[in-house]
Amino acid sequence: MAPGLPTAMDRPHFIGIGGAGMSGIAKILAQRGAKVAGSDAKDSATAEALRALGVTVHLGHAAAHLADDASCVVVSSAIREDNPELRRAAELGIPAVHRSDALAALMDGLRPIAVAGTHGKTTTTSMLAVALTELGREPSYAIGGDLDAPGSNALHGAGEIFVAEADESDRSFHTYAPEVAIILNVELDHHANYASMEEIHESFETFVGRIVPGGTLVISADHEGARELTRRLDGSVRTVTYGESADADVKVLSVVPQGLKSEVTVELDGAPLTFTVSVPGRHYAHNAVAALAAGVALGVPAAELAPALAAYTGVKRRLQLKGEAAGVQVIDSYAHHPTEMTADLEAMRSAAGDARILVVFQPHLFSRTRELGKEMGQALTLADASLVLDIYPAREDPIPGVTSELIIEAARAAGADVTAVHDAAEIPGAVAGMAKPGDLVLTMGAGDVTDLGPRILDRLSN
Structure with missing residues (x-):
């Protein structure tokens, strides 16, 4: 069994294994040596990619799909209590594990970067994963979308860095304990779970409170919701702001469109740094700057990371x-x-x-x-x-x-x-x-x- 594989997840069964978040965790567990199985409502290229790793994927949901010796069932917030596999697990005394707890367990012992925000999480997580891979850092990562081929949303890497998309929609990002956290923006969304901006801010404050001692928060200096969150913090966490605002720690000096790319210049530690972002749009340029600031906070030299970010050419969808x-x-x-x-x-x-x-x-x-x-x-x-x-x-x-x-x-x-x-x-x-x-x-x-x-x-x- 590969180091870092929790015993409770050595034979996991995923309900809804074809989903973007679930399939990534299943893939990493399979790559670490777990005997992984699961079910999904329909077949897909993602399911086929998991089968290629030795994962058993059942179509449809039925109690018979759950093996009696499963160590746990992994569920997302979308799985209802009347799901036949979940009910069967309860009958057998098999514990149910939320996908966020499973992901948190996979990050244990590594150096996690958790990417949060109402928008841009998948892109920013992908940028970091691609750039760190380009630099030979061999990161592990779990992303909410495929980079290119089906099943490319996650990887168990040999390096010490784990880059993960942190989902606020159901408050599941409260589970993680990152060394570096990115907050791209803070807006009211997911109205079934949040009734007000006050609830949103409280949820993000809890997430910030999960940063490990000595860790770093990288947060937008431009987005009003993010600025309000920064004002509400007690200063106990090292905070690095980025953006075009005059008071940003990593200041965006210019974003120059070049067809479907952009040339971005930032001021970092008092000196200008120019690099290419291989996708169009000012918001994607800002995502890249957030990724740059986070990598630097983790000790990756800016002069190496900035040009490596150009290797990111987009993610599906x-x-x-x-x-x-x-x-x-x-x-x-x-x-x-x-x-x-x-x-x-x-x-x-x-x-x-x-x-x-x-x-x-x-x-x-x-x-x-x-x-x-x-x-x-x-x-x-x-x-x-x-x-x-x-x-x-x-x-x-x-x-x-x-x-x-x-x-x-x-x-x-x-x-x-x-x-x-x-x-x-x-x-x-x-x-x-x-x-x-x-x-x-x-x-x-x-x-x-x-x-x-x-x-x-x-x-x-x-």
């Missing part, structure tokens, strides 16, 4: 180019919160020049649409035209009166060209009827809207 057909590029965006939508659309506008931007947007969660539908509609004014699908429910039940019309009405009131499409099967034909050579098509949202990219390309080709 974060402005990922899906292909080109008939002179039209199709790009996929995971953005589902108004701030993310605005940032990605501004990045594309900056890179696109005079090209038209056409958006296929799928709202994610009824609760988020109820609270932020107006702001989503306003974000769509940055597109030349948008098609809006019905709400992707994910883990939620419908809320009476909450539909995509809330977004459409707000978008039209703000002057946007928006059309409702209730059947996703109609999207490829609708886009083909709108798009012209030179246009950019953005499929946007956290649901299965991502599946439409290849279908749109096929229709454009024909």
